[in-house]
Amino acid sequence: MTIKANDPSLKSWIEVPTDSDFPIQNIPFGIVSFGEGPKPATRIGNTVVDLSILADFGFFDELDIKDLSVFYEPVLNDFIALGKQARIAIRERLSELFCESCSELKTNEEACKLALKSIDEVEVLMPVAVGDYTDFYSSIEHATNVGIMFRDPDNALLPNWRHLPVGYHGRSSSIVVSGASIHRPKGQTKPNDEEPPVFGPSRLFDFELEMAFITSGQTSLGESISVDKAEDHIFGLVIFNDLSARDIQKWEYVPLGPFLSKSFGSVISPWVVTLEALEPFRVEGPNQEPEVFPYLKAHGKRNFDINLQVFIQPEKGEPSLVCRSNFKYMYWNMAQQLAHQTVNGCNINPGDMYASGTISGPTPDSYGSMLELSWRGTKPITLQDGSQRKFINDNDAIIMKGYAQNDKVRIGFGESVTKVLPANP
């Protein structure tokens, strides 16, 4: 199927700055407040478009959408639940309306006045009510680095790692949108093996650079999704900052996994970029050896070439780039993750979120966490202002960016920005 909205030659009558993450070929979906409560929206350049107004003016009337109320909901879940075909149709329609050759919206002054706002005038909100949230552990470079640091350099990967996409359930309530201020968590840690644990603010505050996909489908308990159909259940992707308190994690995680070391906050980018918009950026994933079970055999290009960056910005300084990675490094792809998640009959819902796990690349500057970048604190990172970081300081901001780019088009995610506040008293 050709996706007309992806045509690199399309231009919009809405201004799109050079190198914008949001050209007419992107058309992501999000939730914004225009001062009157949350509304579904899209973004083009630095202009936010209120989809409820477009619905008011009948711009979606010719699409085969049963219930236009999805354009008025305070979260995208019902919109997402429309599924792949409706989403494609809506994106094609928006592309048409924004296209310079189309006068339909452009010449409707009243609609434009009501629907189009500058990004600076709106508040960008959480796009979905997250149902269930899973965090995978699918970067072989990350898992290997962690294995070298904490276990055995000669057997860094655990025996199950190459057989299944290891994952665990995380806390949905604490997933928040870019711009969040997150307090350093308090908790139990055991700084010294010979002494009892202590209680207080975490000293090893870290980020994890991840991407997350959001599911659109609903399945029944007992049903599995095949790896070849899995992508049909994926709505789109966001950048995911999986904040982690390494010292809390170390003391709590045996035997049932990370818990309070993660649940104090995770921060996503606000615009959900559809899988359709990312089609031009499909690439082959790494070779999987040993051969995986049939239920995990994904055919075709299932990885995506998405450049990822992490910056640390001290309170009164400029952002320093500390990591350049890429989503294409993932050993286990999204189709495999979703097939694995449901192979036991686990049901899914629209608005579930599935994070990749830390995305580290092969070189030290591509490691997706401070744990790896500073190699457990042994190699501090120097920022532009000359200050050093082993982990994240109070009042630092963590900025994550992501974009796919070829010689014709750039499809970006914007940012996930997290301000780290001191622990609450």
Place this chain on the structure above:
Amino acid sequence: MTIKANDPSLKSWIEVPTDSDFPIQNIPFGIVSFGEGPKPATRIGNTVVDLSILADFGFFDELDIKDLSVFYEPVLNDFIALGKQARIAIRERLSELFCESCSELKTNEEACKLALKSIDEVEVLMPVAVGDYTDFYSSIEHATNVGIMFRDPDNALLPNWRHLPVGYHGRSSSIVVSGASIHRPKGQTKPNDEEPPVFGPSRLFDFELEMAFITSGQTSLGESISVDKAEDHIFGLVIFNDLSARDIQKWEYVPLGPFLSKSFGSVISPWVVTLEALEPFRVEGPNQEPEVFPYLKAHGKRNFDINLQVFIQPEKGEPSLVCRSNFKYMYWNMAQQLAHQTVNGCNINPGDMYASGTISGPTPDSYGSMLELSWRGTKPITLQDGSQRKFINDNDAIIMKGYAQNDKVRIGFGESVTKVLPANP
């Protein structure tokens, strides 16, 4: 504060069979379908009372409830969100309406005809839309048994166990209500250490006898709930059957915890028994040694004396009692669990569910899982029909019951019933 609805001398004009779990002193909350969509309800004896009809007739008008729409919702979440004082007031009002000395409802033939149905005429549904779900691991007998079996009999408890209530996040979407049929999950297992993993139906299908509490409060990210205030955020309890595939669990759980071995289904009892109804059954918990951190120091009686039973019923046989345990055995109580869950600033919502972990007692007949009852398959259990079980067979039903009882009153939970079906092809 005296809770009038708990007065053991109260009698109802609605018939309550001897030894019913649902005397007038219980007044649990649930969701039922009377053939016209899900409605909030309570149960007394074998009679289900539609709260929406009572609201229609104005029986709640004198209570200070801002929005009566909570009595018409398809799940209890908004009702639960009213909080402790409103819940107490509604329960007191219902007690009054059901009391033999009160003619208000009893003599209103039309209201009675519409609101009161036999339990046999209604379908009992999932009481809440579960937000986040945590599974704790708070029985010292269970953790010790597992440690003896899988680790070191001399150091059965891991170093962190007595310092914090170990827990992990679980899958909310697959929590379903009593009466569910759950397919045996498929997945990867590694039956033989020397050979590669295999894929197929789990061979070690187990139950875990647990209780779960549901929170009523909403907190902001960054906020913690003190151990002394924690119970104010608890709406009530249900029986929780945490189905577990032991062979899948063993292969997948290192290092990030149980995942697909749990997410194929968990089955709760349908009537949420309020914390108020359980007040008469408070008991001291076990002594905690070493002393816990101040944020976990719970004063007063925080455990509850609730008898728990598990039965296995073969397809064509009678139920056999295989376990008698008690919720009072918990080492970590609910107040401590919720204080721990939020000490890092993790936010909670009405409708979140927090399960206890397997509740094992001190004697072999009180172990809360087949893993422990059959001691990893080495001591098969003999059922009434002469058949033996190491784990659960296809077409077995697992029945869990729970009730608190003193010489004056019995407050029960009814049942959590799970039918186990063969794996899907």
